[in-house]
Amino acid sequence: MFRFPKNILIAGPCSVESREQILYTAQQIKNIPYLSLFRAGVWKPRTRPGSFEGHGEEALKWLQEIKEQIQLPICIEIAHPKHLELALSYNIDVVWLGARTTTNPFSVNEIASALKGVNIPVMIKNPMHPEVKLWIGAIERIMSTGISEIAAIHRGFFYYGNDMYRNKPLWQIPLELKTLFSNIPIICDPSHIAGKKEYVFEISQKAMNIGMNGLMIETHYNPSIALSDKEQQLTPKELLQLIQKIEFLNDNSSDRNFNDNLHILRQIIDEIDEEILTLIAKRLNIVKQIAYYKNEHKVTAFQLSRWKEILKTRKSIAKELALSKNFIDQFLSLLHEESINTQNRILNQPETEIHYTKKK
């Protein structure tokens, strides 16, 4: 049975389009370093009807045939127990649940029931929207079937509006998953995050930098004629260049000096964090006092002019300190939310119930 190696590379086209298309693609990528699984979509979940939805069982026949020739294990997406049954009958080595399937616990349950007693490695893509619990739920449902080889695939999250990427990576979500399930490898799918092939390298490198366990990259021998996701697929040559350029980092080092220096710097970080938390607690104590006064004078928790002043002054300080705009926006909004919540717990209480020291 296939086992997920360290630093896994999965590549292949978005969809199986013809026998020749998978054969040419597989022949051209099979010797790329780290490549250990060939991917290809057999049933394609398309957003709107009318686009190519995959060749289904016919594609499985072609995949089985080329597997002999390329000597590479093959993985496909399944979205239904019937898909699993067919995948098994055509000797597919690994299956994955797509983002739309993970989003639906009914579908995951149906697949999980069909997986009982079957030992095939399963990969679980993140759900469409950024809900880590739904991703965890799908992993737990698959784990409960007794499947031993499980991997997660991070393919980014849908959002409304424009951004340079097709799906937002929201790296903190796969990191949260890693913290909870440290034994499950997480493979990044930079192709579906990027949406355009020019971003695939930078996303892949970022995934390696944060310690992800591998990459799934859509590759087509001629992306310009691809029937799905043509803009994000790499050519075999581009895939090879990416793998030659990418830097794989270790999650540890045995260098004594490095570890000693890291330890010193981490101690400083520990002290700074303690100071930050003490200061935040101190700030919230003042917020409480303000709430008591506001309660006494029947004044609202939120004052627009004060909030505007806080935003303006703090953002300008942050800018001088070269803190990122995105970080400071989120930080101030979180701090403000906690301040409003703290005040809300105090407002509207009868003054007799309030225990505080008030200056006369």
Ligand code: PEP
């Ligand atoms: C795919 O891998 O081709 C695919 C459809 O991906 P996702 O489920 O991430 O949209």
Ligand code: MN
């Ligand atoms: Mn695709």
